[in-house]
Amino acid sequence: xxxxxxxxxGFVLAVGLLSLVPVSFGTPEYTKKEKKGCAVCHVTAKSxxxxxxxxxxxxxxxxxxxxx
Numbered sequence: 001x002x003x004x005x006x007x008x009x010g011f012v013l014a015v016g017l018l019s020l021v022p023v024s025f026g027t028p029e030y031t032k033k034e035k036k037g038c039a040v041c042h043v044t045a046k047s048x049x050x051x052x053x054x055x056x057x058x059x060x061x062x063x064x065x066x067x068x
Contacts, residue, residue: 034063041053042054053067
């Protein structure tokens with residue numbers, strides 16, 4: 001019974017730490033892989049909002065199929 005508070009505390013700590021990690025799907029690795037800048041897929045380079053090419057790439061994971 002004494003282990004239950006420790007387990008609960010550990011779980012709460014783990015959830016708290018995971019909530020601090022930002023969710024990011026577009027990464028610098030994509031720019032290296034595709035040899036394209038961020039603004040090709042995003043409305044602006046600093047925006048998380050995707051344009052049509054970005055939405056296509058998100059679905060197909062193939063820049064050749066999405067390029068204009």
